[in-house]
Amino acid sequence: MVGDLRKKVLGRRIKAVRLGAPKILRGVSPAYFQKNLSGRKILAVRRVAKNIFFELSGGYLLAVHPKMTGHFLYGRFSPSAVKHARLEFDLDSGLTLYFNDVRKFARVMFGSAEKIKNAKEFSLLGPDPLDKNFTLSILSGLLKSKKGRIKSVLLDQKVIAGIGNIYADEILFSAKIHPLTPAYRLAPAELKRIFEATKKILKKAVALRGSSLSDFFDLAGRKGFYGPRRLVYKRPGQPCYRCQTLIKRIRIGGRSAHFCPKCQRI
DNA sequence: CGATTCCCCTGATAGC
DNA sequence: TGCTATCAGGGGAATC
Numbered sequence: 001m002v003g004d005l006r007k008k009v010l011g012r013r014i015k016a017v018r019l020g021a022p023k024i025l026r027g028v029s030p031a032y033f034q035k036n037l038s039g040r041k042i043l044a045v046r047r048v049a050k051n052i053f054f055e056l057s058g059g060y061l062l063a064v065h066p067k068m069t070g071h072f073l074y075g076r077f078s079p080s081a082v083k084h085a086r087l088e089f090d091l092d093s094g095l096t097l098y099f100n101d102v103r104k105f106a107r108v109m110f111g112s113a114e115k116i117k118n119a120k121e122f123s124l125l126g127p128d129p130l131d132k133n134f135t136l137s138i139l140s141g142l143l144k145s146k147k148g149r150i151k152s153v154l155l156d157q158k159v160i161a162g163i164g165n166i167y168a169d170e171i172l173f174s175a176k177i178h179p180l181t182p183a184y185r186l187a188p189a190e191l192k193r194i195f196e197a198t199k200k201i202l203k204k205a206v207a208l209r210g211s212s213l214s215d216f217f218d219l220a221g222r223k224g225f226y227g228p229r230r231l232v233y234k235r236p237g238q239p240c241y242r243c244q245t246l247i248k249r250i251r252i253g254g255r256s257a258h259f260c261p262k263c264q265r266i
Numbered sequence: 267c268g269a270t271t272c273c274c275c276t277g278a279t280a281g282c
Numbered sequence: 283t284g285c286t287a288t289c290a291g292g293g294g295a296a297t298c
Contacts (some may be wrong), residue, residue: 023274050292067292069276084276103275121294148268157293164292254270256290259284 001072002047003207004219008074010090012240013041021086021104027119028110036060037110039077039087049125049161063122067105068164075096075218081221125161129198130206137193143183143191150186150194151179152253163198167205169258171197178266179250179257200211232258244252 015039022030037056044055052072054062064070064087073082074097082088086106087099090115099106109116116122126142127134142160146153154168155160163171172179175193177186186194231241236249249258 065292067293101275102277103291105274107293146268152269155293253268254272255292 001218002045002052005015005052005072005074006045008219009042009091009097010045011042012093012217014038014089016090018088018090019086020084020088021101022102024101024106024108026107026109027161033110037062048122050127050156050164051122055113059113061109061111061116063116064099065107065110065121066101066221067103069098069103070099070101070106072219073100073221076221077221080235117174123157126157126159128161129163130202136192139198140188144187146183148183149180149252150177150183151170151255151257153183154194154198155253155255160198162202165255166230167201169233170201172264174201176263178264179252179259181266232260 011108014037014107017031017034019025019033024157025033037060040056040058040060043057044052044053045054051063051065070086072139073085074249075095077098081099082098084100084102085098086101087103087108089097099108107121108123127138129139139160143150143153146158146159151168151172154171155165169179171194174242175190176199177190177194181190189211223240232247235247236258239245240247240263243260243262245260245262247258248261251257252259
């Protein structure tokens, strides 16, 4: 996703900005957003946990957290395809970069790079599992002091950044760990399985371009392919692919959790 | 510290 | 057919 964006918009200048849903802005007024974003050049695009960072000329930073239904589109689209456009950037290529978000759950921040990076949403983020510096011993160190259930801990961005609900379930199934297991009780072999599964699942998710379970599309509007490949998420009552036991769905910390009661025992 | 609940918003779905 | 009530979902805030 970020790679696609980079290819299309890197080096482009923002000629005009339209704000379709002012409420998705956090910590910045619509007026400031419009005024200070126009004219800036896109110098870099990168992923930070589940956020997309646009580094802009003048030391400014635009941070977009798409949540589950937000996605970027670039090019020409029918009005119906962009009826949920919440941000529109006319670029000097003559094309428009849209940020669509049906649910309006997305969070958009904009300001000096210093200000954005110091915002607690980013300054408190834990390590990224796809980072080369993320090791088994780091993961073990993080989890051994956590009394909460492993499912909730995996979702806590302050502990590990970048794992969402779908992939947390997939990781635990892959690692054969029950989602209610207290994190600190995980044995070294179990920690290793979680570590390996996390890398494997997240890499696969990126390669398959997301799950598209609710609304994930690439820049041209094409869906991702992870959805049909998922093993447990949103498959309650259906047979486990490993043992045919029916997948269970429970609530953990207000979130749905799916697992195989036979493959994943406490 | 950890768990729960609420909230944001709207399309999909169930129930009538 | 069409209406209304309910729910899901990422994640942060407030509350227990």
